[in-house]
Amino acid sequence: MVAARAIHLELDLRAAMHFVPAILAAASVPSLFGGFGAREAAAAGLYHLTGLEAADGAAISFVYGTLGLLSSVPGVLALSWRQR
Numbered sequence: 398m399v400a401a402r403a404i405h406l407e408l409d410l411r412a413a414m415h416f417v418p419a420i421l422a423a424a425s426v427p428s429l430f431g432g433f434g435a436r437e438a439a440a441a442g443l444y445h446l447t448g449l450e451a452a453d454g455a456a457i458s459f460v461y462g463t464l465g466l467l468s469s470v471p472g473v474l475a476l477s478w479r480q481r
Contacts, residue, residue: 400461
């Protein structure tokens with residue numbers, strides 16, 4: 398929901414409850430760094446099947462992945478600082 402609102406897209410909570418678990422399961426498939434690629438493909442496909450724009454699904458998924466990577470930066474910096 399936060400990723401959708403970040404790029405000014407409306408996402409119905411009930412609709413999201415149906416396909417978000419499948420998208421997150423697809424993100425766990427070993428593909429690229431952080432689940433990128435498989436997650437976006439699954440999101441585009443599932444959004445299309447539910448009658449929503451596939452590009453919106455891929456965009457929301459990409460923003461979600463980017464937010465996840467950016468939120469790990471403080472931990473990476475703390476670990477690299479601690480090793481010195």
